[in-house]
Amino acid sequence: MHVAGRPTNSCIVLAADLEGARVTTIEGLASGGALHAMQQAFIDANGLQCGYCTPGMIMAAIPLVADGPSDEVAWRRGLSGNICRCTGYVKIIDALALAARGIAAGGVRDA
Amino acid sequence: MYSRLRPFDFERPTSIDDALLTYRQAADPVYLAGATALIPAWRLGTRRQASTVISLAGVLSRFVGRDTDGLHLGAGAPVASVLRKAGSRRDALGDALGLFATPQVCERATIGGNLAWAAPDSGLAPSLMALGSVITYREAGGVERLPVASLFETRGGLALPAGALLTGMIVPAPAPRSASAYVRLTSAGTDGPQVVSAAVSLAFDASGSPWRACVALGNAGPAPIAIEILAEGPGLREFCARALEAALAGASLTSDLTASSGYRRQMLRVVVRRALNAALRRHLGGGHDHEWHRPDARGEWANRTSPDRSERDAAGGPAGSAAPDGGESLMRGRSMRIMHRARRGTPD
Numbered sequence: 001m002h003v004a005g006r007p008t009n010s011c012i013v014l015a016a017d018l019e020g021a022r023v024t025t026i027e028g029l030a031s032g033g034a035l036h037a038m039q040q041a042f043i044d045a046n047g048l049q050c051g052y053c054t055p056g057m058i059m060a061a062i063p064l065v066a067d068g069p070s071d072e073v074a075w076r077r078g079l080s081g082n083i084c085r086c087t088g089y090v091k092i093i094d095a096l097a098l099a100a101r102g103i104a105a106g107g108v109r110d111a
Numbered sequence: 112m113y114s115r116l117r118p119f120d121f122e123r124p125t126s127i128d129d130a131l132l133t134y135r136q137a138a139d140p141v142y143l144a145g146a147t148a149l150i151p152a153w154r155l156g157t158r159r160q161a162s163t164v165i166s167l168a169g170v171l172s173r174f175v176g177r178d179t180d181g182l183h184l185g186a187g188a189p190v191a192s193v194l195r196k197a198g199s200r201r202d203a204l205g206d207a208l209g210l211f212a213t214p215q216v217c218e219r220a221t222i223g224g225n226l227a228w229a230a231p232d233s234g235l236a237p238s239l240m241a242l243g244s245v246i247t248y249r250e251a252g253g254v255e256r257l258p259v260a261s262l263f264e265t266r267g268g269l270a271l272p273a274g275a276l277l278t279g280m281i282v283p284a285p286a287p288r289s290a291s292a293y294v295r296l297t298s299a300g301t302d303g304p305q306v307v308s309a310a311v312s313l314a315f316d317a318s319g320s321p322w323r324a325c326v327a328l329g330n331a332g333p334a335p336i337a338i339e340i341l342a343e344g345p346g347l348r349e350f351c352a353r354a355l356e357a358a359l360a361g362a363s364l365t366s367d368l369t370a371s372s373g374y375r376r377q378m379l380r381v382v383v384r385r386a387l388n389a390a391l392r393r394h395l396g397g398g399h400d401h402e403w404h405r406p407d408a409r410g411e412w413a414n415r416t417s418p419d420r421s422e423r424d425a426a427g428g429p430a431g432s433a434a435p436d437g438g439e440s441l442m443r444g445r446s447m448r449i450m451h452r453a454r455r456g457t458p459d
C-alpha cells in the first residue's frame with residue numbers, strides 16, 4: 001500500500017497508527033473503470049502469473065517509475081522485498097519499462 | 112509461526128511531554144515508532160507483547176538537515192528520508208543506509224526506532240558509533256545527550272532511564288583527514304539475516320599517518336559495541352592488524368540459526384578487514400595499495416611509520432588520548448568497559 005504516496009508494507013503497520021493518513025491500496029488505483037497505467041502494463045507485459053505478489057509489485061513499482069527516469073538496476077532494488085516465485089522477474093521489469101515508456105509518451109495515465 | 116496480537120490499549124500523544132506522561136501513567140507501556148521490528152517480533156513471539164502501545168507518530172521530529180556541526184536527524188525521520196538526503200555520503204553511514212533494508216521497510220523504519228530497539232544486528236548503530244554520533248533524549252528531568260557508543264548496555268538493551276524518549280541525533284561533520292566504511296555480511300541474500308557487521312573510522316594526522324581507529328561491531332555480542340584503538344606502534348600495517356585483533360578480542364560471539372559462533376568469528380575477521388580496507392581506499396583514493404593484510408603488499412603504506420606522540424603534536428595531531436572529534440567522550444561513556452585501547456597488539 002501507499003502511505004502519503006510512499007510504498008509501505010501493510011503487514012508491519014498498525015491500522016490505528018494511520019489515523020488521518022492518506023492510504024492507497026491496490027483497490028484504489030483504478031479510476032472510472034480504467035486500470036492504472038501500471039496495472040495495464042503488468043497485463044500487457046505478462047508481468048504476473050498466479051497474481052499473489054502482484055498488488056505489492058504494482059504498488060512498489062508506481063513510485064519507482066513516477067519518480068522519474070530510472071534504470072533496471074534501480075527498479076530491481078526498488079522492488080526488492082516483493083518476492084515472486086512464478087515470473088522470474090523478467091516480465092515484471094518489462095512491465096515497468098512498458099509503463100515508463102507509456103508515461104513518458106503521455107499515452108497512459110500517470111501514477 | 113505468526114500469531115494474532117492480544118488486545119492492547121493504544122495511546123496517541125500529541126507532544127513529547129504528553130508521551131512521557133502517558134508512559135509514566137500507563138500499565139506495561141511501550142513506545143511505538145516505525146514498528147518494523149516491534150510488530151513482527153510480537154507476532155513471532157520473540158518479544159513479550161506490552162499492554163499499552165504509545166504511538167510516537169505525531170510526536171517525534173522527522174527533520175533531516177545539515178549544518179557545519181554535522182548531520183542533524185530527528186528521531187522520527189524515516190530511514191528512506193535520510194537515505195534520500197544523505198545516502199550519497201561516502202562514509203560508513205552512507206554504506207549502512209544503502210544496505211539498511213528493502214525500500215518499503217525504509218519508508219517506515221525510523222532512525223530513533225532502530226536505535227531504541229537495541230538489536231545487536233542494528234543496521235545503523237555500528238556506523239553511528241564509529242562516526243562519533245550523539246543522541247539527545249528526553250526524560251522527566253529534561254533533555255540529555257549521550258554518545259551512541261554509550262547507548263547500549265553490554266548485556267543488551269538501552270542504557271537509558273525507563274520511559275526516556277530518544278528525540279534526535281547529530282552525526283558530526285567528518286574531521287579533516289578522516290575516512291570510514293561499513294561492511295555487513297548477511298546470509299540468504301542482501302536483505303537476509305545478518306551474520307556480522309563492522310564499521311570502521313580512521314583518523315590521520317597532518318603527516319598522513321593514522322593515529323586513531325574506532326571499530327564498531329554488529330551482531331558480535333548482545334548489543335552493538337565500539338572499540339577505540341590509538342596508534343602507538345610503527346606502521347599502518349601493524350596499526351590495522353591491532354585494530355583487527357582488538358575487534359576480535361572485544362567480540363562476544365554466539366551461535367544461532369543464522370551462523371555458528373565459529374563461523375561468525377571467521378567472518379568477523381573478514382568484515383573488519385574489508386571495512387579497514389574500504390576506509391583506507393576512501394582516504395587514499397584509487398591507485399594505492401590498501402591490502403595491508405596481505406604479506407606481499409608492496410604499497411607505499413605497507414611500511415610507513417606512524418609518528419610518535421611528539422611528532423603528532425608537532426604536526427597538529429591530537430595530544431594523548433584527547434581525541435578532537437569526540438573520542439575522549441566515548442572513553443568516558445558507559446561503554447568504557449568495552450571501549451578500550453589496544454596497546455602493542457594486546458588489548459587491555
